[in-house]
Amino acid sequence: MFTVNSIVAVSNMTKKYGDFTALRNVSLDISPGEVYGFIGPNGAGKTTLIRVLLGIIKATKGNASIFGKDVWRDAVDIHRNVAYVPGDVNLWPNLTGGEVIDLFVRLRKSKNESRKNELIKRFELDPRKKCRTYSKGNRQKVALVAAFSSDADLYILDEPTSGLDPLMEKIFQACVQEVKNSGKSVFLSSHILQEVERLCDKVSIIRDGQIIETGTMQDLRHLTRTSIITETQQPVEGLENIPGVHDIRKGKNGLAFAVDTKNINSAMAFLTGFGVTRLECSPPTLEELFMSHYEKSRG
16 A cells, blocks of 8 residues: 555566567665655657556566556546656647647646646747657757646656756756655656756665665765865875775875775875875766766776
């Protein structure tokens, strides 16, 4: 049954197409009010999982539920409270953007006209134009306005900012924050690491159909290195002998290096002996974490 602790629950899901395994033993759990990031390169299995969650395709094995309901058996019922935005939006060419938005909003029985009109204005969309005249970015805007105009409990977004310019990406990010603040949940599939880093409470990294790491941003950063830039009164000697220190680069006014999180204290204690006059610490980005996982897996 659906509990307050799980909007989406996926357990040991596998999806095969003949001899090819698109998803292998995937498990994840999304809580109310949580923005859950699902990242990986194209072809990693992100869209396949979303199609299973939407009841478009059936998993080979494993279980998946939304609102405590089976995603395959109860797909129609689930869709009443789910808003979905694909990465490549196809619209009815002879309908206007406004007509498409109204259609999707009515399907979810939402009646907030002011919210819809506000979003059309924020995304700078002309709803009077026929869909066949829209660029990819404008087709994406139609789908986003329709989704965020709906009073859904779960927003499933598959590469939602594809085709949007940076200004519109910021509008999108604000919309995600708004639905989160209202207690809704968001499942965001993306290969844009900065987008995920800014928005998501929890992140799963998928590679070749398998989830290779899951956690909060803070959890994941514990698994990689912090960048340090420092200047000292005396030249630093022997830093390379400190455990966990990597990639030492000396410059005119100081040096830069990376240090494993668990070794930061010992590295800082060592530096103080040389009279620290400047110190900059940068936490690892999601991109650095992402690349480190891929390098390890292919190494």
